[in-house]
Amino acid sequence: MAKLVSDFNKPNGFFEVTQANIAGVLYSTDLKAFCGIGPQITLRLNNLGIYTVNQLQEANYDSLQYGFGSVCATFLKNTSFGVDTTPVTSVGFEKPVKSVGHQHTLAKNTKDITVIKNNLRRLCEMVGRRLRNQQVAGKTISLCLRDKDMRNYRKSATVQEPVDNGLEVFTTAEKLLDSEKWLSVINKEIRLVGVSVSNILPKRGTAAPLFAHDVIRERITNAYDLINNKFGEFTLVPANTLLADRTKGKISSFLKH
Numbered sequence: 001m002a003k004l005v006s007d008f009n010k011p012n013g014f015f016e017v018t019q020a021n022i023a024g025v026l027y028s029t030d031l032k033a034f035c036g037i038g039p040q041i042t043l044r045l046n047n048l049g050i051y052t053v054n055q056l057q058e059a060n061y062d063s064l065q066y067g068f069g070s071v072c073a074t075f076l077k078n079t080s081f082g083v084d085t086t087p088v089t090s091v092g093f094e095k096p097v098k099s100v101g102h103q104h105t106l107a108k109n110t111k112d113i114t115v116i117k118n119n120l121r122r123l124c125e126m127v128g129r130r131l132r133n134q135q136v137a138g139k140t141i142s143l144c145l146r147d148k149d150m151r152n153y154r155k156s157a158t159v160q161e162p163v164d165n166g167l168e169v170f171t172t173a174e175k176l177l178d179s180e181k182w183l184s185v186i187n188k189e190i191r192l193v194g195v196s197v198s199n200i201l202p203k204r205g206t207a208a209p210l211f212a213h214d215v216i217r218e219r220i221t222n223a224y225d226l227i228n229n230k231f232g233e234f235t236l237v238p239a240n241t242l243l244a245d246r247t248k249g250k251i252s253s254f255l256k257h
Contacts, residue, residue, distance in 0.1 A: 022082050026053045034079050044068070045076075056080040097136050101196025102126045107245045109148045109189040113177075115243075116145075116190055120177065121170050122241040123195045128166030129233075131197060132225060135204070137162035138197035141172040145185055146192035153185050162201050165221055167238070169197060 017025060031053065032042045048067060050056050057080045064073035078084060102123045110116065120143075131137055141163075142156040155176045163169055173195050176182070227236045234241075 017082070026080070026082055029053060031056065036075060036079065041068075041072075041076075053080050097134055097200050099196050099198035099200065100127050100130045100134070100136075100138065101142070101194060102130075103144060103192055103194030104245065105192045106190065109191050111186055111189050113186060116186065116193055117174065117177065118240050118243040119193050119245055120173055120195060121166075121238060122244040123193065124170035124173060125166035125238065125241060127169055127195060127197055128164055128221075129225070129228070131164040132203075132221070135202065136200050137164040137203050138200045139163070140197065140199035141169055141176070142196045142198065143173045143176040144192070144194035144196070145182070145190050146194075147185060147188040148191050149188070150191070151188075153182070155179070155181065158199065162199075163197070164203065165217065167217075169195065 031037050031045060031051070032039065037045075044067060045051075045056065048059070048063065050059055056076060059077075061073060061077060064076055067073075068076065104119055104123060106115070106119060139160075139162050140156055140158045142154060145153045147153070157172050157176055159168075159172055163172075224236055228234065
């Protein structure tokens with residue numbers, strides 16, 4: 001019934017089926033309008049002399065069972081009376097991914113650009129893994145730094161082709177970090193590093209790699225994912241991420257290696 005009346009009062013209308021109006025709703029509806037009664041079943045019902053919902057309600061069940069089998073006969077009878085015993089369940093709906101990011105509070109405040117980059121590199125790998133797991137890629141890379149006084153600094157850059165690889169994300173994020181604007185920020189001592197990718201597109205909608213080095217990189221990334229999927233996150237990592245902070249106890253925004 002829900003499927004049937006969803007076409008009533010379109011586009012923004014609302015229709016309630018009650019015990020008082022259900023008969024009128026059913027009798028005014030063509031058989032083929034019911035979900036599950038297609039042209040072939042309609043034709044077979046017509047051959048039995050059944051053209052309306054009222055006639056289907058009054059039809060002999062044994063005749064329906066003989067012509068359609070017990071399961072379909074029961075379905076047809078129930079449909080004619082607006083009965084459906086199927087449990088009502090929610091349908092999962094996932095919102096489109098708008099951005100993928102990670103951030104990490106450093107073990108201690110630092111001005112050391114190498115420490116910041118090592119942690120940034122690892123965050124980029126985590127972002128890349130999540131992008132690939134969700135089969136998406138993004139064009140806008142955003143870098144976030146928080147200084148010891150809890151002030152946040154953000155800068156973004158948009159690349160020409162969507163990326164889902166940690167190295168590609170890091171390459172753009174590193175350029176942002178190396179820009180002159182950030183030198184004064186880093187000198188204030190950094191407490192938190194973060195990176196995110198937005199302007200998301202489905203991976204299937206992006207161009208396939210054309211050049212040999214791009215194909216090789218994609219194959220390496222696929223092998224990298226296979227190994228980490230089988231043996232656990234960060235079984236295989238870029239060497240400089242080994243110098244990034246380690247987390248202890250429960251894994252939160254940062255994964256242990």
